[in-house]
Amino acid sequence: xxxxxxxxxxxxxxxxxxxxxxxxxxxPFVLVAREANRVFVSALSKSAGKMGFAADMSLVDVRAxxxxxxxxxxxxxxxxxxxxxxxxxASRFTPRVARGEGSNLYLDIxxxxxxxxxxxxxxxxxxxxxxxxxxxxxxxxxxxQAVAWGFAHYGQNKSNITADILREASRDLSVEALQxxxxxxxxxxxxxxxxxxxxxxxxxxALASRIGLEDLKQVDRFxxxxxxxRQFARYRERLIExxxxxxxxxxxxxVEAALDELLGKLCVRLSQMQRGFRKASLWMxxxxxxxxxxxxxxxxxxxxxxxxxxxxxxxxEQLDVGFGIDRxxxxxxxxxxxxxxxxxxxxxxxxxxxxxRNKLVNELxxxxxxxxxxxxxxxxxxxxxxxxxxRSALHLPSRPQSWNRPAVKRPIRLLKNPVSVLVCDxxxxxxxxxxxxxxxxxxxxxxxxxxxxxxxxWRQDPDWQNGSRDYWWVKTHFGALLWLYRVSHEEKTQWFxxxxxx
Amino acid sequence: xxxxxxKEQITALELGRGERLVLPLGLPAIDDALQGGLDxxxxxxxxxxxxxxxxxxxxxxKGGTVFWLATENLNEEYYPPGLLQYDGQPExxxxxxxxxxxxxxxxxxxxxxxxxxxxxxxxxxxxxxQTGMRKLQIxxxxxxxxxxxxxxxxxxxxxxxxxxxxSSAVTRWHVGISDWTAEKTQIDLxxxxxxxxxPCRWTVEIDHATYHLHLASVSGE
Numbered sequence: 001x002x003x004x005x006x007x008x009x010x011x012x013x014x015x016x017x018x019x020x021x022x023x024x025x026x027x028p029f030v031l032v033a034r035e036a037n038r039v040f041v042s043a044l045s046k047s048a049g050k051m052g053f054a055a056d057m058s059l060v061d062v063r064a065x066x067x068x069x070x071x072x073x074x075x076x077x078x079x080x081x082x083x084x085x086x087x088x089x090a091s092r093f094t095p096r097v098a099r100g101e102g103s104n105l106y107l108d109i110x111x112x113x114x115x116x117x118x119x120x121x122x123x124x125x126x127x128x129x130x131x132x133x134x135x136x137x138x139x140x141x142x143x144x145q146a147v148a149w150g151f152a153h154y155g156q157n158k159s160n161i162t163a164d165i166l167r168e169a170s171r172d173l174s175v176e177a178l179q180x181x182x183x184x185x186x187x188x189x190x191x192x193x194x195x196x197x198x199x200x201x202x203x204x205x206a207l208a209s210r211i212g213l214e215d216l217k218q219v220d221r222f223x224x225x226x227x228x229x230r231q232f233a234r235y236r237e238r239l240i241e242x243x244x245x246x247x248x249x250x251x252x253x254x255v256e257a258a259l260d261e262l263l264g265k266l267c268v269r270l271s272q273m274q275r276g277f278r279k280a281s282l283w284m285x286x287x288x289x290x291x292x293x294x295x296x297x298x299x300x301x302x303x304x305x306x307x308x309x310x311x312x313x314x315x316x317e318q319l320d321v322g323f324g325i326d327r328x329x330x331x332x333x334x335x336x337x338x339x340x341x342x343x344x345x346x347x348x349x350x351x352x353x354x355x356x357r358n359k360l361v362n363e364l365x366x367x368x369x370x371x372x373x374x375x376x377x378x379x380x381x382x383x384x385x386x387x388x389x390x391r392s393a394l395h396l397p398s399r400p401q402s403w404n405r406p407a408v409k410r411p412i413r414l415l416k417n418p419v420s421v422l423v424c425d426x427x428x429x430x431x432x433x434x435x436x437x438x439x440x441x442x443x444x445x446x447x448x449x450x451x452x453x454x455x456x457x458w459r460q461d462p463d464w465q466n467g468s469r470d471y472w473w474v475k476t477h478f479g480a481l482l483w484l485y486r487v488s489h490e491e492k493t494q495w496f497x498x499x500x501x502x
Numbered sequence: 503x504x505x506x507x508x509k510e511q512i513t514a515l516e517l518g519r520g521e522r523l524v525l526p527l528g529l530p531a532i533d534d535a536l537q538g539g540l541d542x543x544x545x546x547x548x549x550x551x552x553x554x555x556x557x558x559x560x561x562x563x564k565g566g567t568v569f570w571l572a573t574e575n576l577n578e579e580y581y582p583p584g585l586l587q588y589d590g591q592p593e594x595x596x597x598x599x600x601x602x603x604x605x606x607x608x609x610x611x612x613x614x615x616x617x618x619x620x621x622x623x624x625x626x627x628x629x630x631x632q633t634g635m636r637k638l639q640i641x642x643x644x645x646x647x648x649x650x651x652x653x654x655x656x657x658x659x660x661x662x663x664x665x666x667x668x669s670s671a672v673t674r675w676h677v678g679i680s681d682w683t684a685e686k687t688q689i690d691l692x693x694x695x696x697x698x699x700x701p702c703r704w705t706v707e708i709d710h711a712t713y714h715l716h717l718a719s720v721s722g723e
Contacts, residue, residue, distance in 0.1 A: 353618060356616060356617075356618045357567060357616075357618035360616045361596065363612070364598055364609060364612070364613075367608075367609075368598070368605065372598060373596065374596075374599070375595060375596055376580075376592040376593065376595055378582070378592075384581075384583075387582065388581070388583075393596050403582060403583075403592055403593075404583075404586075405583075405586045405587065406583040406586065406587060409684075410581060410584040411584045412554050412555060412558060412580065412581060412585060412588065413578045413580055413581055414580075414581040414584075415577050415579075416577050416578070416579055419577075473682075478551055478678065479550070479551045479552060479678025479679045479680060479690060480551030480678070481551075481552070499584070500554065501554075501555065501584055
């Protein structure tokens, strides 16, 4: 059996905005949406509603009637986010919470209401709490969603409907509460069947021929003789372990011992799920209400306590426990399936070596940040600096990478920012004989060149805005090979060193 | 004979282990001067305009994972297509680029001591102090990692002998390019410091197809 509460927030959009901007709470205002050139009211505040305005009016009309009416842009994404937040809040009453169409929430409170002092008290509590948040709410409690929706929207606020009083209580409810199609609802109203009670007095066959089977099903759904389905939000199991301390921990040895315990518990839970940490976070609350948090990333999912502890203990070097830590929380932010490998005897040595290297990469990434420990990935481009990308060494490539050997000579090292070594007036086509490299004059012997590289014309690249480059290989008089390029622009030729090699 | 044996013992003591692991460069003249080849589990210094090139030759011979340690603000980057041309494996390259020079040394101790890298190439802005170098040497001993220290000013026109010669690296090389053609590169190899023997100087050719070293000429001792 279900006991469903429907929470309808008729002014969700405007009250959400008023909650974020407290100065709006007393003023009438409207929320507008744009459709082509038309700007129309999509939602409005309670006080604006009392002034006689309604949704779907055009903004021009509203401003003509009330010149100082404030208006704001609609933000549907923010509204959905707000509803999701309310769903999370509602999960304190029951684990089964769902979001309906529009600004409706459904709570299945079967078996949970006695914890809050009965159904009536629960309705009052929810209503009071929502009011404290600044939301106008209409609630109804019934055996199924259709009835709860109907009474929340068209019935008395906070009505509590049970199966035995349903027929009696719904007699005076408007037919719109049945959620039939628009055509059927207007048809019923035109025929004078404005209340559900009058509809029920008609023979079923006559009703079916008038409003159709689909809408008849809607009526059955309302009275509980047809099933309805709703998916309730499912919560992922929270991979968090927490420990509170009666006596605050004041030494790092104590913190480490507590971390050991938390890690042990969480690793046991993860090992049952065949999963390992990819990212773990540790929060510590200090007695003086400061909280510290650390997180570690892992290259391969692991539940090896010693590895994780070593990664965390890097952070403990500059740990300031202050007057002590009274709460610690360890969470597995990212988990991944543990890979189980069976090792051959001769493979195990190499595997061991690779594991050690991965551990090292892991530690270095956690010491300096994953962006400072990098590896190359190939990229497809003819622009020299775009033929490769760098990725964090923590993330192994998903596909095997293949590198193409270049057909022409390329430098071993590339300069991230090419260094300007010579500027001349006029257009020069040959390699220079002398440049200034690191503040000294440098005599050059050209080796190969020019090799023309054109920029990607379909892409805006600030480094290539001066057009094509001619690349040369030159040898300096002191024995270095430089990769030079020439850019000619506005009667000026500029030479850059872009790489070094041999 | 006795002196030879004693010398062996001294080197073993210096490196902190019984046997000596070497990486032969494949050129008898140089390998003899180094008494078998480059010491593994030891630090080597490289200076000169073609130091990066010679480092690549060494790292190619060693194989395994290459760790390149340099500060983030260095304007240079290894270039995978260029590495491929010299038979390098870009996928085996791991770059660690901390902000601070002190951190670079810290990483170097970790990586060298872990014995998981084939070679470690360390690049710092200023010459490493003698204490720092000694620490690196202690970290790398008992491993089979090839430790390389590169002077970042290598590509500038600075005469060699400029930096202090008394560091605890096992060898110190000055490398410059004397000639280049599409088929081979000729380099001037100057072994400035050699703990295994006397300093020497060679002109060596490297074939671009096979990457073998050939002796072009020996000049002086």
